[in-house]
Amino acid sequence: MQLERQPRLVDGQLPIFVFPTELVYFADDPSSHKQVLTLYNPYEFSLRFKVLCTSPKRYSVVDSEGTVRPGCCIDIVIRHKEISESNYGRRDRFRLNIYEQGRRQAIGRKDISAILLPNAREDSDELETASHSTDPGNVLFTTVARPRTSPGATVVLLAVVCIVALMLPTQGEKQSHIPEYLHLTVNQKLIAAYVLGLVTMVILRT
Known part of the structure; x- marks a missing residue:
């Protein structure tokens, strides 16, 4: 057996x-x-x-x-x-x-x-x-309650950077008063959106 x-x-x-x-x-x-x-x-x-x-x-x-x-x-x-x-x-x-x-x-x-x-x-x-x-x-x-913590300054700053990046115009767009070197590619905006999603999860968990 x-x-x-x-x-x-x-x-x-x-x-x-x-x-x-x-x-x-x-x-x-x-x-x-x-x-x-x-x-x-x-x-x-x-x-x-x-x-x-x-x-x-x-x-x-x-x-x-x-x-x-x-x-x-x-x-x-x-x-x-x-x-x-x-x-x-x-x-x-x-x-x-x-x-x-x-x-x-x-x-x-x-x-x-x-x-x-x-x-x-x-x-x-x-x-x-x-x-x-x-x-x-x-x-x-x-x-026992889980302690509430505030997100660090780095996390908040990263979220702000991602939001600003998503608000910038995409390369190829015309009729924009923003300089050409600040126009982002579609891939760059996708990366910013992905990072913003991760940062948002971190903020919500704190």
Whole structure:
């Protein structure tokens, strides 16, 4: 009898490979305010993931949903937005739900804790006793909003250039007050239209 090569996709029980298993933020170290979760897919099928959190307003996740191809990994950037003394020692939890393509029911899940410490020298064990976290058995996970970002100046400038190029006359057109060297070919205008389409997609995604 041929052995099964792939694990059985039992709801909520597929092993999840993610590193690290705890996110530690330090208030006095701005470089630590952004942490990275690495999700690895060792299986022979693609996986969809979704990041949930018990305190979504305190964090932003660049890609809270996505797909990991077989044998690949993806980095999930999680930024702490409320670095304040009132949140020192507070433990929050992230839940990483994994789905098979085309299915809505999670086939695996992994919980990752997150804590904010005053500084790297602080004893985390002492802060844990003063933690404001809720009972792990009675928490509500909600979707973390994707941060809104404004398009960069280069993207906007490129869009303006493409629009101007499309407004210029085409070579061969007469009765134009614009100098001949500013008349573009049809191919040049097609390229400008193509680039403008790409730039527009980038702007709409930000």
